[in-house]
Amino acid sequence: MAIKEEGYNIVLETLDPCRVGGVEDKLSGIHNPVTKVGGRVCIPGASLKGAYRTKIEEFLIDTNTRTNNHDKASKPCIPSTKLSSNEEKLIGKYRDRRGACHYPCDLEEGHRRGKCGNERHPICPACYLLGAAGLNGFVRTVPFLFADTSTSQLYSAAMDRATNTVKEGANRPYEVIPSHTRFEGEMVILIEDTILGWRLGEPRTAADKTLGDAWLNGKKLDPDKLIKEYVKDRLESIQWIGGYKSKGCGRVKIKVEGPI
Numbered sequence: 001m002a003i004k005e006e007g008y009n010i011v012l013e014t015l016d017p018c019r020v021g022g023v024e025d026k027l028s029g030i031h032n033p034v035t036k037v038g039g040r041v042c043i044p045g046a047s048l049k050g051a052y053r054t055k056i057e058e059f060l061i062d063t064n065t066r067t068n069n070h071d072k073a074s075k076p077c078i079p080s081t082k083l084s085s086n087e088e089k090l091i092g093k094y095r096d097r098r099g100a101c102h103y104p105c106d107l108e109e110g111h112r113r114g115k116c117g118n119e120r121h122p123i124c125p126a127c128y129l130l131g132a133a134g135l136n137g138f139v140r141t142v143p144f145l146f147a148d149t150s151t152s153q154l155y156s157a158a159m160d161r162a163t164n165t166v167k168e169g170a171n172r173p174y175e176v177i178p179s180h181t182r183f184e185g186e187m188v189i190l191i192e193d194t195i196l197g198w199r200l201g202e203p204r205t206a207a208d209k210t211l212g213d214a215w216l217n218g219k220k221l222d223p224d225k226l227i228k229e230y231v232k233d234r235l236e237s238i239q240w241i242g243g244y245k246s247k248g249c250g251r252v253k254i255k256v257e258g259p260i
């Protein structure tokens, strides 16, 4: 088999009312609706991926600090070009460098000044899993999670003040997903691609200019252990999703089941 993948079922249960917002829906007239696709309430892959990525980064920073690992390639990048002043402080100590991981490096050639100058850059562990600009990661899909709830079960927080579930009333009503709503979706992880010569837990061979998966140089991580430490445990450590935390929204519990 050229490509070996594993599927994992992600089950998310809301412990509080949950607020993952879509854009204003002029048709329904609902202010601040929750995200729906084809009428089904969902948590978009991008929201879950953002929360997951934050957990991988925390884990890497924590592990590197604990084990006194100063290897630059083991530090997570910051996947945005504009840094906040708090993020600026993290560069060097916890983070490797400015900017996001990318492939290939844009090197200087003749009189042309490439974005990377004359420096090649590695792919950080977070981007090894989730993908960098120009290069896929081993976690093929962070799925949309769909709820088993119908939209009629959603309620508008401003109208629900009496129940005291959401303490603060809003100036404008906003939709929330009730507590104890169950969401599900399937995540796919690439284990091996014999055509590309990729194997989860090992550095990938790259034809073009890069330092590649330097965090794995001379190492071979057990795929099952890697999936547990970097995927399952990290996803299950997510405790919040979405916005309106100050209004009592957002606590969740995640369970990753599989391989299925």
Ligand SMILES: [Zn+2]
Pocket (backbone or CB within 6 Å): 076, 077, 078, 100, 101, 123, 124, 125, 126, 127, 128, 132
């Ligand atoms: Zn990165």
Ligand SMILES: [Zn+2]
Pocket (backbone or CB within 6 Å): 102, 104, 105, 106, 116, 119, 120, 121
């Ligand atoms: Zn570069």
